[in-house]
Amino acid sequence: MTVIHYVNQFFAGLGGEEAADHEPVRFDGPQGPGRALVAAGLPIDLTVACGDDRFALHEADCLATLLTWIEDAGADVVVCGPSFGSGRYGYACGVLARELGRRGTAVVAAMTPDSPGVLASEGAAYIVPTTAHVAGMRDAVPLVASLASRLASGEPVGSPEEEGYLPRGLRVNIRSDELGAERAIGLVLAKLAGDVRTEIAPPTDRVAPPDPLPDPSTALVALVTEAGCVPQGNPDRLPTRHANVWLRYPIGDRAELAPEDYVSVHAGFDTTEANRDPDRLVPLDAARALVAAGRLGQIYDEFFTTTGVDTPVAVSTRMGQEIGVELRNAGVDAVILTGT
Amino acid sequence: MSHTRADLEIAAFAIDEVVEGTLTGRDGATLLVASPQLAVGAGEPALAEATVEVVRPGDRVRITNVLDAVVPDVRADDPTATFPGVLGGSWSGAPRPRIHRLDGVTVLPVCDWRAAGLVGPEEFPPSYVDMAGPGQDRSPWGSTANIVLRCVPARGASIADADAAIRRAALKIARTLAATTLDAVTDDVRRVGTLADADPGLPAVCAILQVASEGPLTDTFFDGADLRDLMPKVIDPAWLTAGRLTNGAYDWPGVRNTTANYQDLALVRALERAHGDTLRFAGLILAPGYLDTAEAKRRGAEASAALANELGAAGAICTTFSSGNSHTDTMLTVRALESRGIATTALVCETNGGLTDHVVEADCLVSTGNEDELVPAWTPDRIVGGGDGEAGRAIAMVHYLGSCVETGDGPWTAVPA
Numbered sequence: 001m002t003v004i005h006y007v008n009q010f011f012a013g014l015g016g017e018e019a020a021d022h023e024p025v026r027f028d029g030p031q032g033p034g035r036a037l038v039a040a041g042l043p044i045d046l047t048v049a050c051g052d053d054r055f056a057l058h059e060a061d062c063l064a065t066l067l068t069w070i071e072d073a074g075a076d077v078v079v080c081g082p083s084f085g086s087g088r089y090g091y092a093c094g095v096l097a098r099e100l101g102r103r104g105t106a107v108v109a110a111m112t113p114d115s116p117g118v119l120a121s122e123g124a125a126y127i128v129p130t131t132a133h134v135a136g137m138r139d140a141v142p143l144v145a146s147l148a149s150r151l152a153s154g155e156p157v158g159s160p161e162e163e164g165y166l167p168r169g170l171r172v173n174i175r176s177d178e179l180g181a182e183r184a185i186g187l188v189l190a191k192l193a194g195d196v197r198t199e200i201a202p203p204t205d206r207v208a209p210p211d212p213l214p215d216p217s218t219a220l221v222a223l224v225t226e227a228g229c230v231p232q233g234n235p236d237r238l239p240t241r242h243a244n245v246w247l248r249y250p251i252g253d254r255a256e257l258a259p260e261d262y263v264s265v266h267a268g269f270d271t272t273e274a275n276r277d278p279d280r281l282v283p284l285d286a287a288r289a290l291v292a293a294g295r296l297g298q299i300y301d302e303f304f305t306t307t308g309v310d311t312p313v314a315v316s317t318r319m320g321q322e323i324g325v326e327l328r329n330a331g332v333d334a335v336i337l338t339g340t
Numbered sequence: 341m342s343h344t345r346a347d348l349e350i351a352a353f354a355i356d357e358v359v360e361g362t363l364t365g366r367d368g369a370t371l372l373v374a375s376p377q378l379a380v381g382a383g384e385p386a387l388a389e390a391t392v393e394v395v396r397p398g399d400r401v402r403i404t405n406v407l408d409a410v411v412p413d414v415r416a417d418d419p420t421a422t423f424p425g426v427l428g429g430s431w432s433g434a435p436r437p438r439i440h441r442l443d444g445v446t447v448l449p450v451c452d453w454r455a456a457g458l459v460g461p462e463e464f465p466p467s468y469v470d471m472a473g474p475g476q477d478r479s480p481w482g483s484t485a486n487i488v489l490r491c492v493p494a495r496g497a498s499i500a501d502a503d504a505a506i507r508r509a510a511l512k513i514a515r516t517l518a519a520t521t522l523d524a525v526t527d528d529v530r531r532v533g534t535l536a537d538a539d540p541g542l543p544a545v546c547a548i549l550q551v552a553s554e555g556p557l558t559d560t561f562f563d564g565a566d567l568r569d570l571m572p573k574v575i576d577p578a579w580l581t582a583g584r585l586t587n588g589a590y591d592w593p594g595v596r597n598t599t600a601n602y603q604d605l606a607l608v609r610a611l612e613r614a615h616g617d618t619l620r621f622a623g624l625i626l627a628p629g630y631l632d633t634a635e636a637k638r639r640g641a642e643a644s645a646a647l648a649n650e651l652g653a654a655g656a657i658c659t660t661f662s663s664g665n666s667h668t669d670t671m672l673t674v675r676a677l678e679s680r681g682i683a684t685t686a687l688v689c690e691t692n693g694g695l696t697d698h699v700v701e702a703d704c705l706v707s708t709g710n711e712d713e714l715v716p717a718w719t720p721d722r723i724v725g726g727g728d729g730e731a732g733r734a735i736a737m738v739h740y741l742g743s744c745v746e747t748g749d750g751p752w753t754a755v756p757a
């Protein structure tokens with residue numbers, strides 16, 4: 001069993017805020033709270049650490065280094081934190097957990113339920129809830145150690161209610177004794193008898209439309225699309241489907257989006273016609289015309305883009321909220337959102 | 341609305357073992373497969389190469405670039421009319437069709453379109469069947485003996501021609517294998533088609549089978565013709581069993597409707613079993629999914645619901661074809677059915693982010709599993725089908741052929757964690 005522990009600069013003993021830009025570093029054996037995990041029965045083979053600011057400002061580079069070390073060590077389980085109420089540390093734990101989860105590595109983390117790391121982990125980690133302060137260490141460590149030990153040895157882990165970790169928002173696969181067809185017949189017959197049951201109960205989220213703009217001729221309007229419109233060559237590698245990221249690109253003083261400069265990487269429709277005129281994906285030409293005619297105030301000088309193919313509602317919601325925050329902070333009054 | 345149903349006999353021959361030999365034949369429950377002979381028989385001008393290999397459950401093999409799964413069938417009364425419209429013959433005029441079918445054996449055509457230069461990177465997702473390891477039980481074809489037909493398109497062949505050749509070749513091999521039973525008898529015979537009269541007090545339930553046909557490599561075929569202009573229509577369920585509906589759509593493998601699914605649709609079988617006991621099977625509607633526009637989706641949903649109404653259905657079960665766009669077709673169909681007072685359930689797969697689409701009327705759903713769940717890493721001894729097969733990496737469920745199929749043919753479901 002190989003166990004790896006991720007901590008920030010403070011818990012690695014590198015220093016406080018003055019060491020927050022510390023580059024990734026690794027130590028044999030436990031550091032800081034890792035010793036408490038060892039005392040709780042979880043051996044720590046390797047500790048990897050990174051400064052909180054360094055991770056936030058150089059996420060891709062730090063992740064690449066940490067993931068390489070963890071992969072080289074052959075981790076059976078990775079423990080992240082506890083990060084308690086620290087936003088930057090929690091975020092780093094969550095992102096690392098998410099990436100490890102995508103590689104099939106089990107992760108246990110510990111943080112406050114409102115930590116940004118919970119959302120960032122996208123359900124990849126078993127997250128033990130903690131208090132906001134380090135005083136919660138004593139309560140968190142036994143459960144973290146227990147979960148990590150069992151995950152590393154392939155033993156089953158119970159439900160969130162049974163174990164005490166935060167619900168991951170995940171749905172795990174199990175084999176039913178009945179085929180889907182038989183279950184469907186059972187459900188429809190029950191429904192006909194007045195007993196409405198379901199195997200999936202998604203949240204219902206209805207968004208009320210906002211009030212009309214009081215005066216569009218003074219409005220700052222942004223262009224946002226899920227059409228997968230990116231600069232030629234897709235320099236930031238926007239996924240063609242299943243995207244969970246959005247990107248932004250400067251518009252500058254362009255009057256339109258020329259086909260030699262922009263392309264759609266969207267895998268959900270035939271892009272041939274759209275790529276002959278990317279303005280049909282992001283209608284910059286029409287928006288400029290409306291500004292020239294005095295019907296819109298200004299066009300925000302960046303457009304936002306992602307690929308809307310097989311994108312779950314929860315991921316779309318998160319991306320929309322993130323883009324919304326950016327636009328609101330920039331003083332944008334309205335958005336033209338183009339879909340495919 | 342009423343429609344006649346064809347009477348059809350299915351004679352099943354169990355195969356326990358597949359042995360490679362110099363001649364293709366059958367000895368009791370042992371199928372003898374002459375792989376080179378089958379491959380030669382598969383010769384098509386649009387294919388540069390076609391090879392056949394047998395893989396069995398327990399082999400440490402990952403089959404890659406899997407396009408489809410086909411159950412070996414032959415029309416015993418007229419072998420030339422097997423898979424009508426694709427291999428020849430036609431359905432109409434058949435006096436009393438009888439299908440001979442091999443159980444426990446599947447034909448899996450594979451083709452690496454990207455290596456052939458016919459599609460771009462990431463255009464089609466990886467498609468696997470594992471014969472051992474943690475992913476073996478994800479695909480139903482991890483537990484059957486598989487005759488893998490590996491095809492390489494000829495240089496200069498169009499995608500459509502190469503695909504048509506591969507589909508023909510796979511169906512031919514399926515027919516050839518099943519033809520080993522032509523002079524044999526079996527006790528395992530069931531009849532499909534005409535249903536006995538049922539208590540009119542039982543609720544009438546119909547099924548809506550969603551398919552999609554968008555172009556080469558994303559088509560579904562009826563009697564060999566693509567269904568790009570399909571409008572919802574009532575069809576005889578026996579037509580599926582007879583091999584009239586075949587697959588040529590190779591998008592997400594976990595939620596792909598294979599030809600094998602159509603040949604023995606669990607939903608039809610379950611409804612026929614329940615007919616006269618707990619319900620009346622009101623009929624089967626073939627409906628399009630992956631429609632391009634909001635208007636087409638609305639029109640398709642309303643047309644399906646109108647047909648269900650004409651069938652006198654009190655309840656309906658909607659299947660879903662693939663993921664993403666088609667889930668909107670399913671949800672709109674649920675809404676249209678419910679608006680007519682038809683109690684409806686739908687089969688849909690889930691993702692780590694929930695459902696792709698949902699309407700409030702969809703309050704009775706069957707989960708066919710979470711397609712995003714990772715199957716633990718496994719390193720096979722051998723890859724059959726080309727590429728590295730992502731050996732040693734965790735792989736999402738959706739890459740295993742048929743794992744989360746939304747026709748009701750699979751056992752998987754998802755629960756909270």
